[in-house]
Structures are given as C-alpha cells and as structure tokens.
Amino acid sequence: MPVNEHVMVFAPTPRLTVTVDQPSEAPELHLxxxxxxxxxxxxxISLGVDVVLCTALGGEVxxxxxxxxxxxxxxxxxxVRDSGGNGGYVHDRREGARREVVDVPGEALGRHELDELYNLALGEGLRAPVSVLSGPHQPHLVPAELYRRFTADLRANGGKVVVDLAGEHLAAVLDSGVFFLKVSxxxxxxxxxxxxxxxxxxxxAMYDLHAGGAENVVVSRAAxxxxxxxDGEVFEVEMPRLQAADPRGAGDSMTAGVAAVVARGGDIRTAVRTGAAAGALNVTRHGLGTGRLDSIRGLVERVRLVPAGSRQQERTTPDELADRAAER
Structure with missing residues (x-):
C-alpha cells in the first residue's frame, strides 16, 4: 500500500445492519x-483510495x-472485545420507506479495550497522510477525551484529521485542531x-468553528x-439536483470524498467538490457509502463553489437594486 495514498478510518463501534427488502415478488434479506x-x-474505497479500518469487535455480532x-x-x-459486543439494527424496507424494527446500540468499550484500540489506531494513523475519526453510534460508547488525545497526537506528527462529529466529541477535537470538519x-x-x-x-457559526480549531468547515443543510x-471565505456548494432513493448517508460520503482527495495530495476546493458529488450520488442508491467512481467524477465537473450571498444578489431585480441605491 503506497504510504502517501491511503486513509486510516477509526471506527470504534461498527454495527450489523439487517434490511428486509422486496424489489419483486419474493422478500430479500441483506446483511x-x-x-x-x-x-x-x-x-x-469507491473513490480508488485504500483504507486501513481500525475497530473493536466482540460478541456474536x-x-x-x-x-x-x-x-x-x-x-x-x-x-477483540472482552467486556461486551457490537450493536446493530433491523430495518424493513418492503413498502419503500425504511421502518425500524429494532435498534441495539451495543455496549460501551471498557478501559482496557479503549487503550488497545487507541494504540492500534494511533500506530496506523501515523502511517497515513489522512485519518478519519468517525463517531460512536451513541456518545456514551466511546469517551470524547479519547478523540481529543487522538487528534492532538496525529496533528503533532504531521497527520491531517478529518471528522464528522457533534456534541462533546466535536468540542473535544476542536481543542486539538482538525484539518476538516463536516457538521449538519x-x-x-x-x-x-x-x-x-x-x-x-x-x-x-462556521467562523467560530474555524477560530476554535477547524481549518476547513462544511455545513450540510438537508435540501x-x-x-x-x-481559505477564510464561505461558499455555497452548488450542484445539480438528483432524485433521492435513500436520503441517508450523504454526509458520510461527503466526508469520505474529502479524505480521499486530500490523501492523494489534492487541494481542499477540489476535495469539497468531490465530497459533494459523492454525497449527492450516494442518495440516488440504496446502499450507504456507495457510488461509481466514473459517475462521481462526472458530477464533480458540475459542482461549483459560489461565494455565499451571491445567489441572493443574483435573484434581486434591477428595480430592487435601484430602490436600495436611492435609499442610500
């Protein structure tokens, strides 16, 4: 694996997803x-970049x-976890929309497991140009302090840290500073x-996050x-509208797109445009975190970073502009 073209993903609490679907006459089960x-x-991986995934696994799940x-x-x-197991969920999608049948959060990682996972992921993160620190399914499963230390150690050794976090986990990584933050x-x-x-x-709020420790920030806004x-300026990420098959997962795909481009030495603006294209394509599919590389590349060409406020100015009529000038 090329040292300069892979990403370490810290995924402390992976889950088993079970989906019941029925695209034809017979139901299907997907794990x-x-x-x-x-x-x-x-x-x-869909974007052609290798991934080292560091995680903890335990129990039947x-x-x-x-x-x-x-x-x-x-x-x-x-x-390997000794104190508990991973969680998961069962969704029924036979009628089109997802209906949750059951959601099992899993158990919090113990102190020994956290120490082992931290050492494992830190070693791999120090070998990668970019590390993505994913959040736990529920905040209590992994303490925020671990994220603060992890971010500080990676940055002190030249690594770029990419996160999509909120709450106390976001506050923790801001204390240490991150290269890229995605938040809704x-x-x-x-x-x-x-x-x-x-x-x-x-x-x-974005400027406050920047001042607090996030070098680059993207805020998703649903529709x-x-x-x-x-680079110190706020942009709207403008792109074509696509029909959604499943609206979930766009934010994770956006974060992934940024990490993939940066790992290959790309600039942050191209990374944001690629992330936006990956997120948009993901919602046209039923699998989370999926998308064809050629389709994503085609969409990137249609994504623009437009200075914030300029679209509102474009929508202002000449008469309105004349009235404002007269008022001044």
Whole structure:
C-alpha cells in the first residue's frame, strides 16, 4: 500500500445492519457492516483510495461483522472485545420507506479495550497522510477525551484529521485542531453553536468553528446547498439536483470524498467538490457509502463553489437594486 495514498478510518463501534427488502415478488434479506466509519470507508474505497479500518469487535455480532468487513476490501485491524459486543439494527424496507424494527446500540468499550484500540489506531494513523475519526453510534460508547488525545497526537506528527462529529466529541477535537470538519446545521443548532438556520447565522457559526480549531468547515443543510468555509471565505456548494432513493448517508460520503482527495495530495476546493458529488450520488442508491467512481467524477465537473450571498444578489431585480441605491 503506497504510504502517501491511503486513509486510516477509526471506527470504534461498527454495527450489523439487517434490511428486509422486496424489489419483486419474493422478500430479500441483506446483511452488511454499518456505522459511520464503515460507510465512510466504503466510499473512500469507491473513490480508488485504500483504507486501513481500525475497530473493536466482540460478541456474536462482532463474529458476524469480521468477515463482512473483510469483504468490503479494507485492511482490517481489530481489537477483540472482552467486556461486551457490537450493536446493530433491523430495518424493513418492503413498502419503500425504511421502518425500524429494532435498534441495539451495543455496549460501551471498557478501559482496557479503549487503550488497545487507541494504540492500534494511533500506530496506523501515523502511517497515513489522512485519518478519519468517525463517531460512536451513541456518545456514551466511546469517551470524547479519547478523540481529543487522538487528534492532538496525529496533528503533532504531521497527520491531517478529518471528522464528522457533534456534541462533546466535536468540542473535544476542536481543542486539538482538525484539518476538516463536516457538521449538519441541525447539529450546530442542537449544540447551541448557531441560533438558527439562516445563512448568516450558520456562517457566523462556521467562523467560530474555524477560530476554535477547524481549518476547513462544511455545513450540510438537508435540501439546501451545503456551506463551505475554505481559505477564510464561505461558499455555497452548488450542484445539480438528483432524485433521492435513500436520503441517508450523504454526509458520510461527503466526508469520505474529502479524505480521499486530500490523501492523494489534492487541494481542499477540489476535495469539497468531490465530497459533494459523492454525497449527492450516494442518495440516488440504496446502499450507504456507495457510488461509481466514473459517475462521481462526472458530477464533480458540475459542482461549483459560489461565494455565499451571491445567489441572493443574483435573484434581486434591477428595480430592487435601484430602490436600495436611492435609499442610500
């Protein structure tokens, strides 16, 4: 594996996903590894970049997950759990929309398991130009302090850290500083970092995140164009509208696209455009973190970074501009 072209993905709490589907007369059962880090790793591989996936597996679910993870094409590095097992969910998609049947969060990692996983992932992260630190399914499963130390150690040794986190885990990595942060506008509001969802308020929150330790920031906004803070300027990420087959997973694919491009030495603007294309393509498919490389490349050419506020200015009529000038 080329030293300068792979990504370390830290996925402490992978999950088993079971989906019941019925695309024809007979129902189908699909078993896959899941969780934020797994979905990110899957998209990075789709973009042609190798992945070292560092994780902890335990219990019956962990035994099922291990061969499934290997089949994803990652270089799997594992810590065997003694204190508990991994979680997962069962979804019924036979009527089109997903209906949750059961969701098992799994058990928190013990102190010994955390130490072993930290050492394992740190060693692999020091060999990679880019490390993606994925969050746990639920905050209590992995302490935020581990993310703070991990980020600090990677950055101190020249690594670029990419994250999609919220809450106390986001606060922890900001203390150490990250190269790239992706966060949703709902998460910013829930964390008290933004007062509302209008562009000005979100832009202020992005500048605060930048001042707090995030070098580059992308804020996803559901159906609205994402906002990107790059090189000290806020942009709208403008791209073609695509019909969604499954709206989940766009944010993880966006984060993965950024990590893949940066690992290959690409610039941050190209990385954000690639991430946006990967996220948009992912929602046209039923598999999370999936997408064809040629299709993503085709979409990248259609993604633009437009200075924030310019679209509103373009929508202003000449009469309105004349009225504003007269008022001045």
């Amino acid at each position: 896959h590894p899941g969780g934020q880090g797994v979905w990110q790793a899957r998209m990075i 962990g035994q099922v997950l291990e061969p499934l993870l290997v089949s994803e094409g990652v270089d799997l590095k594992t810590v 506008h709902e998460e910013l509001i829930a964390d008290g970092r933004a007062a509302g969802d209008d562009e000005d308020q979100l832009a202020r 609205e164009p994402a906002l990107a803070l790059v």
